[in-house]
Amino acid sequence: MLKFISFGSGSSGNCYYLYTETDGLIIDIGVGIRTLKKHFRDYGLSLSSIHYVLITHDHADHIKSVGSISHEYHLPIYATKNVHDGIDRNYCVARKLPAQMKRYIVPGEPMQLGCFHVTPFSVPHDATENVGYQVEVEGVTFCIITDAGCVTDEMKDYITRADYLVIEANHDVEMLQNGPYAPHLKVRIQSPTGHLSNHDCGVAIAENMKEGLKHVWLCHLSEENNHPELARKTVESVLRGYGIIVGKDVELEVLKRKTPTGVYELGSAQGKTAGYGTRTRLPGLGRPCTTDVLIPLE
Numbered sequence: 275m276l277k278f279i280s281f282g283s284g285s286s287g288n289c290y291y292l293y294t295e296t297d298g299l300i301i302d303i304g305v306g307i308r309t310l311k312k313h314f315r316d317y318g319l320s321l322s323s324i325h326y327v328l329i330t331h332d333h334a335d336h337i338k339s340v341g342s343i344s345h346e347y348h349l350p351i352y353a354t355k356n357v358h359d360g361i362d363r364n365y366c367v368a369r370k371l372p373a374q375m376k377r378y379i380v381p382g383e384p385m386q387l388g389c390f391h392v393t394p395f396s397v398p399h400d401a402t403e404n405v406g407y408q409v410e411v412e413g414v415t416f417c418i419i420t421d422a423g424c425v426t427d428e429m430k431d432y433i434t435r436a437d438y439l440v441i442e443a444n445h446d447v448e449m450l451q452n453g454p455y456a457p458h459l460k461v462r463i464q465s466p467t468g469h470l471s472n473h474d475c476g477v478a479i480a481e482n483m484k485e486g487l488k489h490v491w492l493c494h495l496s497e498e499n500n501h502p503e504l505a506r507k508t509v510e511s512v513l514r515g516y517g518i519i520v521g522k523d524v525e526l527e528v529l530k531r532k533t534p535t536g537v538y539e540l541g542s543a544q545g546k547t548a549g550y551g552t553r554t555r556l557p558g559l560g561r562p563c564t565t566d567v568l569i570p571l572e
């Protein structure tokens with residue numbers, strides 16, 4: 275059974291974990307390694323059960339601990355050539371990756387990593403490069419799209435294939451426009467290589483989801499320009515406009531910025547039978563991930 279935990283989502287640090295009985299895969303490693311160790315322990319897990327680390331892009335909130343985890347656990351790091359070059363240049367990554375730990379991925383080219391069939395795909399954003407990931411295991415298709423300036427036709431196809439979807443709902447447009455950010459930042463965030471708004475996120479889901487989509491998690495919410503309840507309500511109301519009812523047709527949740535989720539079991543059951551997307555365990559964790567890094571871009 276494929277399981278999923280989010281250990282942090284947003285500018286303070288992103289880290290998502292997919293695992294089975296035999297294999298473990300991390301997507302983005304922007305959470306401090308000591309914090310992550312503690313979280314894993316709290317879940318009865320160990321960082322030594324991670325086999326692969328996949329990176330979306332080279333902004334600090336996604337790569338901060340990439341060097342430390344690779345060194346400490348001898349883990350290969352999967353990223354595009356451009357993103358690896360970006361990681362090498364990024365001053366937020368204190369420990370650089372040795373050449374033998376770099377694995378180069380190419381958008382659109384699938385790869386088999388243990389039991390995970392992984393396909394990276396391009397996502398427009400103002401990093402050196404950015405990818406989303408489709409991960410298929412035992413007939414279950416999981417998809418993650420974060421830090422997306424806009425939604426391309428290719429991305430829409432991946433949304434359509436997903437049984438489980440993590441997708442960015444970064445900001446509320448009105449909050450951003452009336453908020454404290456400098457004008458150039460507001461322009462950057464709303465540009466086609468910036469971040470996805472709650473409304474555009476809702477439209478992307480509604481217009482592309484298949485009927486069997488089971489669970490959507492909204493990720494990478496802005497602290498200043500969004501609110502979890504607002505993000506959820508906006509997406510929910512866009513979906514309703516398309517005749518899609520949250521709680522009946524699809525489950526919808528907001529990922530917390532600094533608090534880990536419970537463990538979700540991503541079952542392959544067709545339709546609304548028991549066991550899919552079930553949050554089996556809520557360890558009651560309330561400890562935040564580290565926020566002790568200056569983040570120039572997120």
Ligand SMILES: [Zn+2]
Pocket residue numbers: 284285288333335336421494571572
């Ligand atoms: Zn980010």
Ligand SMILES: [Zn+2]
Pocket residue numbers: 331333399401421571572
């Ligand atoms: Zn970013």
